Amino acid sequence: MxxxxxxxxxxxxxxxxxxxxxxxxxxxxxxxxxxxxxxxxxxxxxxxxxxxxxxxxxxxxxxxxxxxxxxxxxxxxxxxxxxxxxxxxxKPEIELDLQSEDTDETPALTQFTDWCCLPEWELVSAEAKNHFDKAIQQLSEKLRVVFILRDIEGLSIHETSTALDLTETTVKTRLLRARLKLRELLSVYYEERLDMEKSDEKIS
Amino acid sequence: MKKSHNCGSLLESLSDYVDGELGDALCEEIERHMADCDNCRIVVDTFKKTISLYQETSEKTTIPIGVRERLFHRLDLDDFIQKEN
The missing domain is CATH 1.10.1740.10 (RNA polymerase sigma factor, region 2, helix turn helix motif)
Known part of the structure; x- marks a missing residue:
């Protein structure tokens, strides 16, 4: 809320x-x-x-x-x-009507690396934060705005749907797609960090 | 990915599950499935972590003093600029 x-x-x-x-x-x-x-x-x-x-x-x-x-x-x-x-x-070339039908599809799950074990300093390093911002920009505007209102600003599904004049079902669908896509993008980034850690361990 | 008839249905329920909006029976079903399916457990853990990392790092955003001053000036509220706690 x-x-x-x-x-x-x-x-x-x-x-x-x-x-x-x-x-x-x-x-x-x-x-x-x-x-x-x-x-x-x-x-x-x-x-x-x-x-x-x-x-x-x-x-x-x-x-x-x-x-x-x-x-x-x-x-x-x-x-x-x-x-x-x-x-x-x-970007006049992109269609930007929040109410129009979704063209985004639910992203497939392709990343199965468990990166939760990375140390906190690595998870929230300046470079990681920079990557978070880049990842969010890779979402379509329709997905991005729902994710920002719901997960960053902490609005409820109902409040998000009121602010954007969308149905709650649409908000939920877009939120799931946004979260899945960001999880994929963060997983790719952190997998590289894990690989680097492993190769560092081998060297030392 | 280790296939099981529950992997697909987990995807659909993922948001409701992490937001605590699923009924007890469905939660238990998902948890039982995760105990057997490592990939789904990883998906759930990293899905939750993705959301919490965005929340955690965004909470630290602040408004630069200059931005606030220019905002108050633009709104013709210059006499309130000093009132910030």
């Missing part, structure tokens, strides 16, 4: 344009929006643009926000649209 800030800003004050309350809203949610944008776009400048545009649009739309979803879900929704807009500009 979304971790809401300790005390959510008052909707009434936000709607009336109370600047202190707006500043609280921004501070309470900016990290989540920035992280979402960074993971979606892999570019700090683009992520900053998404962050700024999300709050500019949200503040403009606050007087008409009906509160059907939580503020957090609503902000994620705006941010996802902003991020998709940037991707559309950069």
């Amino acid at each position: 979304i971790k809401e800030p300790l005390q959510e800003p008052s909707l009434q004050l936000l709607r009336s344009g109370d600047r202190t309350e707006i500043a609280r809203l921004v501070d309470g949610h900016s990290l989540n929006i920035y992280r979402l944008a960074l993971k979606m776009l892999a570019n700090p400048q683009d992520a900053e643009d998404v962050l700024q545009n999300t709050f500019l649009k949200a503040i403009q739309a606050l007087p008409t926000f009906e509160g059907r979803s939580s503020l957090a879900t609503w902000l994620y929704r705006i941010a996802v649209n902003e991020a998709l807009m940037i991707i559309r500009k950069q």
Whole structure:
């Protein structure tokens, strides 16, 4: 579930344009929006643009926000649209309608190396983290956004489906595909690390 | 991969299993299967680990001070820049 800030800003004050309350809203949610944008776009400048545009649009739309979803879900929704807009500009050739039917297939299981035994420093080394970011970029946008909202931002399946205007079944299918693909990509990376360890052992 | 009639059904239930959304009977079935099928056990372990590694490393993301300052400036909230805890 979304971790809401300790005390959510008052909707009434936000709607009336109370600047202190707006500043609280921004501070309470900016990290989540920035992280979402960074993971979606892999570019700090683009992520900053998404962050700024999300709050500019949200503040403009606050007087008409009906509160059907939580503020957090609503902000994620705006941010996802902003991020998709940037991707559309950069890659006009790709079809980017989250609601369209899936073309991704469930990835086959091809990697059966047990890399969980690797030491922690190796699992989360700077190089490994760099590989995580590259792997996430290899997912289609449809899969990537579901994985980010559900597994990185910690939204529930229901919240993810509300933020993206998708059915829960679609969210679940895309989440499974994203997780399987990332597992495959991480397995390939860690298998190389294990092989290197083994060859180091032989030498010493 | 050691073939068993349960390997395919495990794939379908993988997300629900690691998210704790499967009923007890199905969980037990999967666990029984994993005890006999090394590949499926590895898939489940590395699947879980993949998710937890992404969670763990993403939690450390922070907003650079400059990014926050420019955000507050853009939103015409300059007088609140110093209010961060």
